[in-house]
Amino acid sequence: MTTTVRRTPLWDAHRQLGAKLIDFGGWDMPVSYPAGTIKEHKAVREALGLFDVSHMGECFLRGPGARAAAGKLATNAVESAPVGKAVYTLLCRPSGGVVDDCIFYKKSDDEFFVVVNASNTAKDLEWFREHGASSTCDVVDVSDQTALIAVQGPKAVGVVDALADGMLADLPSFSFAETPVAGVACLCARTGYTGEDGFELACSPADAPELWAALMEAATPLGGLPIGLGARDTLRLESKLPLYGNDLDDDHTPLEAGLGWAVKLDREFLGAPALRAQKERGLARQLVGFKLDETQRAIARHGYAVKDAGEVVGTVTSGGPGICVGGAIGLAYVPSRLAAPGTQLRIDCRGKDATATVVSGKFYKRAKS
Amino acid sequence: MSTFPADLRFTHDHEWVRPQSQTWRVGITQFAVDQLGDITLVELPKEGDEVTKGQRFGTIESVKSVSDLYAPVSGKVVAVNAQLKDSPEDVNGEPYGKGWMVDLEPNDSGELEELMTADAYSKHVAAQ
Numbered sequence: 077m078t079t080t081v082r083r084t085p086l087w088d089a090h091r092q093l094g095a096k097l098i099d100f101g102g103w104d105m106p107v108s109y110p111a112g113t114i115k116e117h118k119a120v121r122e123a124l125g126l127f128d129v130s131h132m133g134e135c136f137l138r139g140p141g142a143r144a145a146a147g148k149l150a151t152n153a154v155e156s157a158p159v160g161k162a163v164y165t166l167l168c169r170p171s172g173g174v175v176d177d178c179i180f181y182k183k184s185d186d187e188f189f190v191v192v193n194a195s196n197t198a199k200d201l202e203w204f205r206e207h208g209a210s211s212t213c214d215v216v217d218v219s220d221q222t223a224l225i226a227v228q229g230p231k232a233v234g235v236v237d238a239l240a241d242g243m244l245a246d247l248p249s250f251s252f253a254e255t256p257v258a259g260v261a262c263l264c265a266r267t268g269y270t271g272e273d274g275f276e277l278a279c280s281p282a283d284a285p286e287l288w289a290a291l292m293e294a295a296t297p298l299g300g301l302p303i304g305l306g307a308r309d310t311l312r313l314e315s316k317l318p319l320y321g322n323d324l325d326d327d328h329t330p331l332e333a334g335l336g337w338a339v340k341l342d343r344e345f346l347g348a349p350a351l352r353a354q355k356e357r358g359l360a361r362q363l364v365g366f367k368l369d370e371t372q373r374a375i376a377r378h379g380y381a382v383k384d385a386g387e388v389v390g391t392v393t394s395g396g397p398g399i400c401v402g403g404a405i406g407l408a409y410v411p412s413r414l415a416a417p418g419t420q421l422r423i424d425c426r427g428k429d430a431t432a433t434v435v436s437g438k439f440y441k442r443a444k445s
Numbered sequence: 446m447s448t449f450p451a452d453l454r455f456t457h458d459h460e461w462v463r464p465q466s467q468t469w470r471v472g473i474t475q476f477a478v479d480q481l482g483d484i485t486l487v488e489l490p491k492e493g494d495e496v497t498k499g500q501r502f503g504t505i506e507s508v509k510s511v512s513d514l515y516a517p518v519s520g521k522v523v524a525v526n527a528q529l530k531d532s533p534e535d536v537n538g539e540p541y542g543k544g545w546m547v548d549l550e551p552n553d554s555g556e557l558e559e560l561m562t563a564d565a566y567s568k569h570v571a572a573q
Binding site: 096107108112113114306309310373374375377396397399426 | 479482483485486488504506508509510511534537
């Protein structure tokens, strides 16, 4: 068997921009551009950034049974959302463990567009086919027919709206509209993975280079930069957005991950009984945000142990520098008795015990405009 | 193939050594910098510390990863680049200049000949 590293329709553009490309889940993706991760991160916080996220998976649930299928698969109430809304949800196993996190876009009761994590595309499609598909609901994989560009940052809305003849500025958060951007037919969603305002634009792969070029041309004079996966990770961490494979997995439930707001237990869906029971029992462990104490010259990274009285009691799931908030930040699963904000944690940073403090909420919150 | 300054010597772990009158200045190479990406923290030994050839004597944290620094020779740390505490990005900007890390007084300066020349290091990097 030969493994081929896949390329998005924007691969040539990344090369021309001087991107450093890495194998990310079988895709040859930009991890950074010549500006580097720190400058890219700051550009998104201060101006705007463009992300090629075409590696993500997309599918449709279509047919008279689509509404019921969506409701069965999703922990959040995607089925009863108004048409035109984008809803963040988890997909859970009967055990309550997480298959993936994703966004359902409700086009009608008969049609939902779903965007899933790149690394989980094959698994999710199989999950949808096994638990969602029926004689009245087709599961249609359109991953290869869909390119996805995220435009994020305080100046993102202005840039995209100007290229869309003013059709998008008033679109509410977590809503979507189908309208051309720079002459390219797009599904435009007011969503993102950075903690900033902005859009995610889905279009055909053939049109993606043209759309990317138009966005780059408009963004560059405003301080906009193309953004690699490195800054995508530091941005989402600062905004405390979970990453599947790090902070979410089969072994932890959405309730433990602090995503109870995306779990509507007054409905029946895969995993609902287990999650109701867990809620009833109370949580034994929780995902918390932490900041290493100022004096610690270290970064606590994915996989490092959280210790209490010499025993390993938890694990860091994500960690890195807080590029805009300062210091070293991270997420960790800890016993609930250590989860209250202000609690001191000890984290084994490569043999050195570093002290950290549990912090509540997002590390970074954008100013409301 | 990348080129590296001809007046330096190199280790397999991507450190460079610049022989000065009594001491060796040590830093990391452009190749290492390119691999690491933006550097956010450099942990170095203290002046007067003894280091052992091939043993870990410092840590570099970049945005994405953590890596160790290995002593290119046994000896004593006689100077540390204190600027890196506040400006670790100097390592990205000028790995052979402002981004230097320590000056070592080698126990055996003859060991310099055991380190790679720029040409040999270029081949070592190309093979990675």
